[in-house]
Amino acid sequence: MFTGIVQTQATVISVSEVEGIKRLVLSVPGQYLQRLDLGASISINGCCLTVVHFELGIRDVVGQVYFDVIDETLRLTNLGDLVQGKKVNFERSVCFGTELGGHIVSGHIHTTAVLSDIDFNGDNCSFKFNLAPKWLKYVMHKGFISINGASLTVGDVDDSGFYVHLIPETLKITNLGVSKINDLINIEVDQQTYTIIDTVERYMKNNT
Template sequence: MFTGIVQTKASVVSVSTSGDVMRLVLSTPNAYLNHLDIGASISINGCCLTVVHYELGHKDVVGQVHFDVIDETLRLTNLGQLKQGQKVNFERSVTFGTEIGGHIVSGHIHTVAKVESIERQQDNCAMFLSLPEKWLKYINYKGFITVNGCSLTVGEIQKNGFYLHLIPETLEVTNLGLAQIGSEFNIEVDQQTYTIVETIERYMKSKGL
């Protein structure tokens, strides 16, 4: 479980594939790897991945963390597009006493959205994201959404997508500030909204409504 508050941007060291599994190696400062356990969960671009190996760097230099990414994750997310040198959003899982600054995030990606437009101003950046129509019913104006692992508030909704309004801090700390038109973001809709919509639809279907 995560909060959607990205801790840092990690760098892709290498990407290699064996069969249906991709080995992803990231580098990040030691501070984000201290007291890490093999098998721990880390959100990478919003995807809950399991640590299979890690190594701390000497003194204050960066360490490395390794993940195995299976074919189902590659099919549903943007992780299969990663290349050496790219930046990914990194958040370790919630621990007891963690401040929930965003909202509860599972790390299970529902779909991918595409950046259709970017409007940058001095203190604001508006992005319009398009996504498959079937997922729009789970997105509400001013509701929560997780974009590449970032807990954000939904802006205006249109028939094929929605707006995000991003402050400079979000653009600096996360990889959303590196986006270009055509970039793809991992999307996790708010789980409470998803559950309510699915429950109501099943009930109405059972009643023939």
């Protein structure tokens, strides 16, 4: 479980095939790997991945963390597009007593959206994401959404997608600041909204 508050950006060191599974190696500031255990869950671009190996460098300044990514994850997320040098959003799983500054995020990506417009106006920045109708029904004005693992508030919603408004700090801390038009972005809709809408739809279907 995560909060959607991205802690840092990690850099892709390598992407390779290991016994038919994609092995992803990231370089991470060492402070974010302290007291890490094998098998721990980390959110990478909003996708919950399991640590299979990690190393800390000299004086623990920089470390490397390894993940195995299966086909189903590659199909549903933008992790299949990662290449050496790319930046990804990084968040350790939440601990008891941690301040919950975003919203509850499972790390189970529902789909991807296409970044279709970027509008800068001084320090204000708006992104427009095109999203399939199957998933757009779960996106509500002023509701929560996880975008590449970042917990954000939904702005306007129209027939093709939705808008979010980003402050400079979000652009600096996350990889949304280097995103470009037509990029695929990982989306996790708010689980509570998802559950309510699906429950109501099933009820209506079964009682008509």
